[in-house]
Amino acid sequence: MHEFSYEAPTTVDQAVKLLSADGDSARIICGGTDLLIQMRNAVRKPRLLVDVKAIPEMRQISFDPKTGLKLGAAVPCIEIHENQTMRKYYPGLTEAAHLIGSLQIQSRASIGGNLCNSSPAADTSPALLALGAVAKIAGPNGTREVPVEKFFTGPGQNVLQKGEIVVQILIAAPAPHSADRYIRMIPRNEMDIAIVGAGACVTLDGDKVTAARIGLGAVAPTPILAPKAAEYLIGKKLDEKTAERAGELAREAASPIDDMRGTAEYRRHVVGVLTRRALLGAAERARQN
Amino acid sequence: MPGNGDDQRVHRLSRRAFIKGAGAAAAAARLIGAAVPLPAVEVADNSSPNPDGAIAERLGPGAVTIELKVNGAARKITVEPRVTVLEVLRDHLGLYGTKLVCDRGACGACTIHLDGHPVVACMMLAVDARGHEIVTIEGLGTPDRMHPVQAAFVQADALQCGFCTPGMVMSIAALLEDNPSPNIDEIKRAVAGNICRCGTYPHVFNAALAAAKSRGAKPKGGNA
Numbered sequence: 001m002h003e004f005s006y007e008a009p010t011t012v013d014q015a016v017k018l019l020s021a022d023g024d025s026a027r028i029i030c031g032g033t034d035l036l037i038q039m040r041n042a043v044r045k046p047r048l049l050v051d052v053k054a055i056p057e058m059r060q061i062s063f064d065p066k067t068g069l070k071l072g073a074a075v076p077c078i079e080i081h082e083n084q085t086m087r088k089y090y091p092g093l094t095e096a097a098h099l100i101g102s103l104q105i106q107s108r109a110s111i112g113g114n115l116c117n118s119s120p121a122a123d124t125s126p127a128l129l130a131l132g133a134v135a136k137i138a139g140p141n142g143t144r145e146v147p148v149e150k151f152f153t154g155p156g157q158n159v160l161q162k163g164e165i166v167v168q169i170l171i172a173a174p175a176p177h178s179a180d181r182y183i184r185m186i187p188r189n190e191m192d193i194a195i196v197g198a199g200a201c202v203t204l205d206g207d208k209v210t211a212a213r214i215g216l217g218a219v220a221p222t223p224i225l226a227p228k229a230a231e232y233l234i235g236k237k238l239d240e241k242t243a244e245r246a247g248e249l250a251r252e253a254a255s256p257i258d259d260m261r262g263t264a265e266y267r268r269h270v271v272g273v274l275t276r277r278a279l280l281g282a283a284e285r286a287r288q289n
Numbered sequence: 290m291p292g293n294g295d296d297q298r299v300h301r302l303s304r305r306a307f308i309k310g311a312g313a314a315a316a317a318a319r320l321i322g323a324a325v326p327l328p329a330v331e332v333a334d335n336s337s338p339n340p341d342g343a344i345a346e347r348l349g350p351g352a353v354t355i356e357l358k359v360n361g362a363a364r365k366i367t368v369e370p371r372v373t374v375l376e377v378l379r380d381h382l383g384l385y386g387t388k389l390v391c392d393r394g395a396c397g398a399c400t401i402h403l404d405g406h407p408v409v410a411c412m413m414l415a416v417d418a419r420g421h422e423i424v425t426i427e428g429l430g431t432p433d434r435m436h437p438v439q440a441a442f443v444q445a446d447a448l449q450c451g452f453c454t455p456g457m458v459m460s461i462a463a464l465l466e467d468n469p470s471p472n473i474d475e476i477k478r479a480v481a482g483n484i485c486r487c488g489t490y491p492h493v494f495n496a497a498l499a500a501a502k503s504r505g506a507k508p509k510g511g512n513a
Contacts, residue, residue, distance in 0.1 A: 003349070003369065031412075047350075107407060
């Protein structure tokens with residue numbers, strides 16, 4: 001690894017100043033599970049690492065039944081999985097966090113890091129899309145909020161400007177009778193990158209769907225929403241048949257590529273399967289809420 | 290670096306000298322980590338950084354002296370910010386039980402405990418470990434006082450080449466702290482990040498189940 005300096009500020013302001021001053025040669029480190037590999041491979045060569053883990057608001061999970069969730073971007077995945085509020089109100093996002101790498105990786109990796117690394121195959125991104133999550137970003141010109149569906153601009157790329165940091169991830173409190181679910185397909189049982197990831201969040205009124213969102217990973221240059229599939233479900237009963245049809249519509253949203261993990265054709269097929277399963281899983285949870 | 294107390298590179302010779310037995314003896318040595326005689330431990334002064342290890346000052350790119358808590362002892366080392374915890378353990382502190390294999394977080398051979406959670410030492414900068422408790426395989430148990438998981442691995446013959454073994458032991462020890470009576474799926478999940486090329490997994494699972502049972506008899510377990 002190349003030489004670099006390291007600093008661990010304790011406030012967002014300090015971190016923003018450090019990142020602004022060093023411009024393109026400074027980089028945020030959180031768990032480091034993506035960044036250190038990129039640095040070893042000389043893909044990135046930051047001269048300064050700004051460690052954000054000592055910033056209290058980035059390490060907290062706070063939930064209010066009215067205003068919803070403020071998830072610190074630097075909270076490690078293992079703390080999310082161990083958090084009873086996260087398990088209860090956002091089970092789909094929690095299971096996505098619990099699928100990243102190994103437990104060793106989950107002890108370090110964060111959802112904010114997963115978001116900012118902006119891999120098309122990031123496990124938590126489809127779950128965040130399904131929940132309608134918003135990134136709260138601090139920067140030299142103050143703070144702004146960007147919905148996750150507008151956050152990604154390409155593989156490994158996002159809207160963050162020089163000096164900007166994702167401080168928190170904001171998610172609305174779940175509506176009554178709503179729930180989320182995340183499922184992915186990987187070529188082996190553990191420790192791999194998704195061929196397809198599907199996140200779904202549905203709200204039910206009796207049998208009928210009143211709101212639905214579907215997020216897909218690893219099937220486009222960025223994680224994407226499948227809005228037509230979600231719209232199709234509104235007002236319908238969510239069962240095997242309608243879930244199957246929603247899966248077909250989700251396939252149309254995908255524009256996958258061939259790679260060593262799977263062909264585009266296979267991925268498109270799996271989008272349909274996982275969308276159906278994620279929807280049915282979310283509905284089953286929603287009925288219990 | 291001369292004159293820096295702990296910070297003397299330990300020669301591999303002492304480790305080689307230790308692992309000189311054959312058969313079961315050698316296997317047991319691998320299992321508990323090579324018990325290299327350590328340099329004198331410096332006692333920490335109490336002016337350590339805040340609990341998060343945060344020091345709002347710029348470190349590096351040159352070497353800086355930092356303090357890490359390893360196996361219950363405060364250790365002073367002088368390293369550049371690019372040095373990983375794994376490099377510190379092996380090259381500075383002579384704790385060779387934590388294995389260097391993939392050096393990219395994919396194999397689990399360098400699994401240690403950080404504040405009780407399993408982490409891979411190759412994917413963590415040493416400067417980032419300030420203020421945290423590190424436990425390595427050497428801190429888990431000794432040949433005379435093995436941790437129940439180490440003893441169970443010996444009993445179940447849960448190793449072949451032994452290279453993945455310290456990492457496996459650390460992962461299972463962390464699991465049992467969290468979940469004293471795991472089922473087989475939970476055990477598989479706990480070692481999913483520990484790759485064994487010999488394919489010893491069935492014996493590893495048996496060892497984990499046996500360790501859980503033996504700890505059940507002595508609820509607190511640990512190396513006491």
